[in-house]
Amino acid sequence: MNFNLTKEQELVRKLAREFTVNEVAPIAAEIDEQGRFPMETIEKASKIGLMGMPFPEEYGGQNSDYISYIMAIEELSKGCGSTGVIVQTHCALCAWPIFTYGTEEQKQKYLPNLLSGKHIGAFGLTEPNAGSDAAGLQTKAVDMGDHWLLNGSKIFISNAAVADTFVIMAMTDKSKGTRGITAFIVEKGMEGFSVPKKESKMGICGSVTSELLFENVKLPKENMLGQLGKGFKIAMSSLDVGRLGIAAQALGIAQGAFDETVEYLKSRKQFGRQLYKFQGLSFEMADMKTRIDAARLLLYRAADLRQKGLPSTTEAAQAKLFCSETAMHVTTKAVQFHGGYGYIKDYPVERMMRDAKITEIYEGTSEVMKMVISGSVFK
């Protein structure tokens, strides 16, 4: 059992950390306040390969292993939770399903642009009436002979407002239940496809979340992704990968909040001494450090299993569950330990706390994670 990082992983972490400190963190508060997608950061991130890490070079990827990839997400999220999820959504939920299930033509058509960051990717599964119960989705794709006709809507879609390429799940045969769902690739600008309404959220405001509206969108036959009726499987397996990224995002948020609090406790003096000298506080920090490290090990183990091609669904769910709960716990404490200053937007911890909450909800709620984990225990 080797707990050491490889040289590559150490350097990737160093790169991601430097990039975050210099490019991401300085505008984190601004994009949160303005609800603005940080296009300039994503362009810079693309230049150094952060938008296409765990994919082979032949499609424009960076040949990275999964642990390096999630470490990069973790570092980005330390500085800005929004930026972390932007990158991870793009990689895990759009580029990955195309890479894994796409035909060679589809891969050649979409991946080079996605992996170079020239195009941004998004993923559409969730609907007003289909959240955790994804099988209840109502967006329909009808086979018209020489094309598919797509009608319906999606909500809470990350990156939608700026994305070029969308992996969309639609019902092709309601009678078959989950086996009647098929995945499609939809492109920005297709007639009938619009992205209205930007959501106003509690947190991760820099990750712009929108609705998708399909009104008689004509999809070319070659835009079906994977096989007919395999859409649910494609969605679930993509979310499996995405879970690693979200866990990394949560972990990064937790670590970022923890680091901020350490500095604050060292510099803030009350009752004649620095706050960290009060055991009530330092003991809780010890507890938090332990939780964060435990979360990290769970996550790296899950990423390692995926890297080795071994089953990792349960482990990924465990990592996502624990990392997101840790993020919520640590950020709440972080605000608390900053006292009044923690509540004010001058300090980043209130934003981190607002950002942390969604990690317990999206890409599989904590409840769904428990379903997965208990399912593996009591099979």
Next chain:
Amino acid sequence: MAVVINESKCKGCGLCVPACPFEAITMQGKLAVIDEKCTACNQCISKCPFEAIYVTESEQVEKDLSAYKNIWVFAEQRNGVLMNVAKELIGEGARLASDMGDNTKVYALLIGDQLGTLADECCAYGADGVYKIEDPLLKQYTTDAYTKVATQVMEQFKPEIVLYGATHIGRDLAPRVAARMDTGLTADCTRLDVKIATYKNYTETHTTLDTSSLDVEDKESKLLQTRPAFGGNLMATIVCPNTRPQMATVRPGVMAKRTKDDSKKGELIDVKADIAASDIRTQVLNVVKSAKEMASLTDAEIICSGGRGLGDETGFDLMNKLADKIGGSVGASRAAVDAGWIDHSHQVGQTGTTVRPKIYFACGISGAIQHLAGMQSSDIIVAINKDEEAPIFEVADYCIVGDLFKVVPQIIEEWDNIEQFI
């Protein structure tokens, strides 16, 4: 010469390991081991409680260096104007010459073309004489031309010590000359001594050096060149024992220049320049003077920052004046920015920029924790505030309880008189 561990005395306490700025010491078992990263800075020696670390002297053949005499100062001139640092170094050179005794003189080395009365000016500032090298090819500084003529005249007349101002030109020329003459050069010195006694005096009162091993009876007057390293976190005193001339570039603005005395005259030695156009491999196409732009907050070495105590936006007129005078940039506290007195780009603090300048002037700033977060790593903090309870005074190095509108103008006025202080 090497720094060595006496294995029989080493008890394996490991105190030497963190003492080394170059991470050259590791513990192998219960023994300290010094590796190739060692630069013989000697930091570890005094840290060993068991006196287990010592320096071995190398068996160097003592060269006969007696032919080298006198102190020379590269009297840097640009466009026929003598640089201030040259005047400072002549003054310092004269001081060192007098400490050395033995009829040591200080000479200015003047290189250029049509230098007019500059030689007299050098003597007026204290030079006993001037070696003057004039030629049209030397009008504009070029590395090749100046290195050639400087090296030739030094090889001919053998100065014992040569000082250069650590200007862009000095730091371009001196290393090239030193390499050509295969002698030692120390960069950016902030202090020079030729007597152990004066050195001991200085280090005892101003530094953390353990002076017990300094022997004031040591009559040898080699140049002790003290200068900052590690970004100023470490001071090193360097010597050049076996080669001559001993060379140093000296930081401008540190040494004291003498009062100009036009009645003082000196020896003038004209040296013919042995230089041809083919010697010069660079061509200066153009020289452009640019107005000094205000450095960005993160780059600024000096920041003049104003807060609520400025009263209104006109208060920043005063900050601008101060900044102009002392070559600083203008900063502000959040209160001043929120009040609309100055643009957010000047804000220092938690929601502004974090700065670590050499000097931070906090004028009318109370010192709220959000502001401190942005500037408390400054090297030196000068706080001026009417309220003696203001929290800023807890982090300030200089605390002035007073009216900034009265004190700051005085600082501006007295700034030009700094030379006279001390």
Next chain:
Amino acid sequence: MAMKIIVCVKQVPDTNEIKIDPVRNTLVREGVPSILNHDDSNALEEALKIKDSNPDTHITVLTMGPPQAKELLVECLAKGADEAVLLSDRALGGSDTWATSNALSAGVRKLGDFDIIFAGRQAIDGDTAQVGPQMAEKLDIPQVTYVTDFDIADDKKSVTVKRALEDGYEEIKLQMPCLLTAIKDLNAPRYMSVNGIFKSVNKEITVWNAADLGVTESQVGLDASPTKVFKSFTPAVKGKGIVVVGDTDNELARQLLSDMKHKQII
């Protein structure tokens, strides 16, 4: 003709992060990361920019240091350099700038012909700014220091640079081969790329010792160095703030300035 560029780099502690232990009067090195010297990253970036426009340019990164300096070289490769060479040997340890420039120059000679050597103006640990010019002298090539702008002539035989002065700059033209020292204003250094990292980690780094370089113990190392450290010490620790006293505002100003001048703050 493909250009050959050599970039001299140094691994240094991040001296911004170094603190002084007030009790022991020593530097606290622990936990201070080693980084690529800032000016050297500008030097490397300029070489990489040339390679961006002229892909057949060959960039060799050269450093003198202990074995751990290899980490630095891998980072330079990950940014886009083609080759990396480490000069490492106990015999090189303790070299002052004269000795260092002997070693590096020997390394350059061993590498063969080159068009440009880029170096950083000064390293943030030694703070001397001497190695670049001294190398140029040993290699007998022209130098320009404090370079803030750089351009190659179309015939690829000469370069035009801007050299910073305290109050402006000079525009200078010179033929290659030459040595240029870079400062911050020259460019904005790029990051490594992920792809670059995965390609470079296992690349072979050439290591030469003193024998490979053909340098003798009278040219390199502690004993050969003409300058030696006599003593070193930490500056006096900042005590509590001084309350500046004076009866008039003028006196306050004078007291402040004279104390600051005395302490060489200004």
